[in-house]
Amino acid sequence: MSVTAPTAAPVVALVGNPNCGKTALFNALTGSRQKVANYPGVTVEKKVGPLTTPAGRTVRIVDLPGTYSLRARSPDEEVTRDIVLGRTQTDVIPDLIVCVADASNLRLALRLVLELKQVGRPVMLSLNMMDIARKRGIEIDTEKLGRELGLPVVSSVAVRRGGTDALLAEIDRRLAAAQGATGTVWMTPDASALRRAQKEADRILASVVKGQGRPDSLTTRLDAVLLHPVAGLVVLLAILFVMFQAVFAWAEPGMDAIEAGFHFLGDLVAGLPLPDLLKSFLKDGLIGGVGSVIVFLPQIVILFFFILVLEDLGYMARAAFLMDRIMGGAGLHGRAFIPLLSSFACAIPGIMSTRVIDDRRDRLTTILVAPLMTCSARIPVYTLIIGAFIPDREVWGFVGLQGLVMFGLYTVGIASALAVSFVVKRLIWRGKPGEPFMLELPDYKVPQARSVAIGLWTRATIFLKRAGTTILSMMILIWVLASFPQPPEGATEPAINYSLAARIGTAIQPLTEPLGFNWQINVALIPGMAAREVAVGSLGTIYAISGGEEATDKIASALSSQWSLATALAFLAWYVFAPQCASTLAVIRRETGGWRWLWVTFFYMLALAYVAAFLTYRIAVALGGG
Amino acid sequence: MSSEPTIALGVAPVGFRGRIQAIAAGRVAAGMPAPELERRLIELGFVEGADVEILHQGLFGRDPIAVRVAHTTIGLRRREAMAILVSVGAEP
Numbered sequence: 001m002s003v004t005a006p007t008a009a010p011v012v013a014l015v016g017n018p019n020c021g022k023t024a025l026f027n028a029l030t031g032s033r034q035k036v037a038n039y040p041g042v043t044v045e046k047k048v049g050p051l052t053t054p055a056g057r058t059v060r061i062v063d064l065p066g067t068y069s070l071r072a073r074s075p076d077e078e079v080t081r082d083i084v085l086g087r088t089q090t091d092v093i094p095d096l097i098v099c100v101a102d103a104s105n106l107r108l109a110l111r112l113v114l115e116l117k118q119v120g121r122p123v124m125l126s127l128n129m130m131d132i133a134r135k136r137g138i139e140i141d142t143e144k145l146g147r148e149l150g151l152p153v154v155s156s157v158a159v160r161r162g163g164t165d166a167l168l169a170e171i172d173r174r175l176a177a178a179q180g181a182t183g184t185v186w187m188t189p190d191a192s193a194l195r196r197a198q199k200e201a202d203r204i205l206a207s208v209v210k211g212q213g214r215p216d217s218l219t220t221r222l223d224a225v226l227l228h229p230v231a232g233l234v235v236l237l238a239i240l241f242v243m244f245q246a247v248f249a250w251a252e253p254g255m256d257a258i259e260a261g262f263h264f265l266g267d268l269v270a271g272l273p274l275p276d277l278l279k280s281f282l283k284d285g286l287i288g289g290v291g292s293v294i295v296f297l298p299q300i301v302i303l304f305f306f307i308l309v310l311e312d313l314g315y316m317a318r319a320a321f322l323m324d325r326i327m328g329g330a331g332l333h334g335r336a337f338i339p340l341l342s343s344f345a346c347a348i349p350g351i352m353s354t355r356v357i358d359d360r361r362d363r364l365t366t367i368l369v370a371p372l373m374t375c376s377a378r379i380p381v382y383t384l385i386i387g388a389f390i391p392d393r394e395v396w397g398f399v400g401l402q403g404l405v406m407f408g409l410y411t412v413g414i415a416s417a418l419a420v421s422f423v424v425k426r427l428i429w430r431g432k433p434g435e436p437f438m439l440e441l442p443d444y445k446v447p448q449a450r451s452v453a454i455g456l457w458t459r460a461t462i463f464l465k466r467a468g469t470t471i472l473s474m475m476i477l478i479w480v481l482a483s484f485p486q487p488p489e490g491a492t493e494p495a496i497n498y499s500l501a502a503r504i505g506t507a508i509q510p511l512t513e514p515l516g517f518n519w520q521i522n523v524a525l526i527p528g529m530a531a532r533e534v535a536v537g538s539l540g541t542i543y544a545i546s547g548g549e550e551a552t553d554k555i556a557s558a559l560s561s562q563w564s565l566a567t568a569l570a571f572l573a574w575y576v577f578a579p580q581c582a583s584t585l586a587v588i589r590r591e592t593g594g595w596r597w598l599w600v601t602f603f604y605m606l607a608l609a610y611v612a613a614f615l616t617y618r619i620a621v622a623l624g625g626g
Numbered sequence: 627m628s629s630e631p632t633i634a635l636g637v638a639p640v641g642f643r644g645r646i647q648a649i650a651a652g653r654v655a656a657g658m659p660a661p662e663l664e665r666r667l668i669e670l671g672f673v674e675g676a677d678v679e680i681l682h683q684g685l686f687g688r689d690p691i692a693v694r695v696a697h698t699t700i701g702l703r704r705r706e707a708m709a710i711l712v713s714v715g716a717e718p
Contacts, residue, residue, distance in 0.1 A: 068669040068670065069669050071665070071669075073666075104697075105697060105698055107671055107696050107697060107698060108669070108670070108671050108698060111669075189665075190661070190665070191649075191661055191664045191665050191668060194665055194668040194669060195668055195673055195674070198668055198671065198673045199673060199675075202673070202675070202676075202696075215694070215697070219699075223681065223682065223692075227681070227682040227692060228682070229682075229683065229684060229685035230685060233685060317701065320701070321682075321684070321690060321692065321701040322684065324684065324689075324690050324701075324703070325684045325685070325686040325687060325689050325690065326686065329686075334690070334701075359658075435658070436658065436663065436666070436702065436703060436705070436706040437690055437701065437702060437703050437706075438666060438667075438670055438700060438701070438702045438706065439700070439701045439702075440670065440698060440699065440700055440701075441692055441699040441700065441701050442699075443699075
């Protein structure tokens, strides 16, 4: 690991308000060499990256969760506080704190700087986005600000080449001066201390800033539409609709290419002079199984692309604002919107990001319903079934029917999440007014291609790592179950009918029979408990082994010839609800600090899945889909 | 503290402009103790003397509201905004 700085390298911590451009600065300083991990014991993302300063010094830069104060109110902010105060168990003890402030929005940041000064560690202030501030007619006397605060102040433009030179030079100077930590005089401030500090910040601000600064005119004009009571909601719905159509339309070329690549690999292996059993393992188990999951990488990347761009644009806070009252009706906090929207990509980051909700009850409700949002792991399953059973035609002249069904499945997920939280709020947390909704609505910023690219890269790597570990091992397990024991000499039925998989599938048949599931589905459901998307690969492996060499390429056509429409729909209904993700359950246990909520989630989702699949199957059969 | 007439920001309409006269968290039945609500409001910049303007409001129950306080825009519910007492008609 040549890029990792030695542990002894000095640590520079970036601290700042949410939306101050801290992460853009972090990206500019460390580039793609950053490592994202978790702090021990908590699931807060720890972002560390190496940096070599102009003077040749190697330092570790840490990006801490955004906060308005060290008065930690949520687990995220606790991490920031503990690291800043040097209270952590980790090796991350900052030698220098760089407070990052949005130069066009200094007021709240200055109060944070005053608080950071009390910590007793070397602190400096970096005024970020100076270019935007200047454009809006805000002139800041940085020298005077430095004198007033008693701190070094530099300006930076994270997104411009050379925009961090002054910051780097100052970091070098500070570290060379090697001021150690002095005793901290920081104490949790009460209201009057906060008030005094804010008034002091306002006084400093008035003395160093020339030019009132106009409100950002672009933000004002955009918000006139995007925060309009009616138009705003229409736009929000339209954005979500476009997002889901794009996941299908744009991903297709990429998916076709990946599919073709794995097909080519499979053919290559089939042509090798190897024993049949080994060939089957490589082709059906490894290449077919992993390939059927990796093929969904383009869709996941597109979904995250939308989420990252909307986040960087500053739209996510608006979405929370627009949805607060609507979600409040269902017993959810407006802030739950961002975790729930992230859950469309994956429930794990979604559940982790519930840490922005300070109230425990609001947070638990959000965690309980997050897995109902349609995560990207369901996309493979939905796409497969929709592709096999729903005709590819247009309705109303421009909307694809397949996309529409997909949209419907998403809607069912959302509606059930709202319904469940409504019930939880009424039954479990009776009475008690909810947590206040208070959220800064930052000025809109043009998303930076580089920062979106780094975000996408991180997400894609996580997905591929999963495909290479959890999913791969499940694929091997499925292949073993589906291949052994081998059929006896002179067997008349397909080989898989003699396997362990068939026996297990048949054994649980009585349970799933009312849902219209056959034993092949049962077999696919078992490893699907570890990760949803595995079911696709499992079905592929099962039908490949049972159908012989010729049937391997098209799982979809195998399904459409062997399943009834009612079974397919019941399978979709099952997947909307089923708690089939070991990692999500593990995160719930970790985030809630016990087994209780894990089991609550598991059983309520299982019950919903069973009921939904049962009803879907029965109704579809009654309507002639059997 | 001025003797001007004050109203709670929570009842003000969109387009309202005023100056904060006091934070009175005690008069609000929020989901948290009054001192905590007061601290959170201050941390988001709601301190005496700051100019505020209501920019937007939600569709249902005119809630929540987007408030410009100094140069920052904050979204919050009218229930919590009841704790912010403002004088009417300050020049921005």
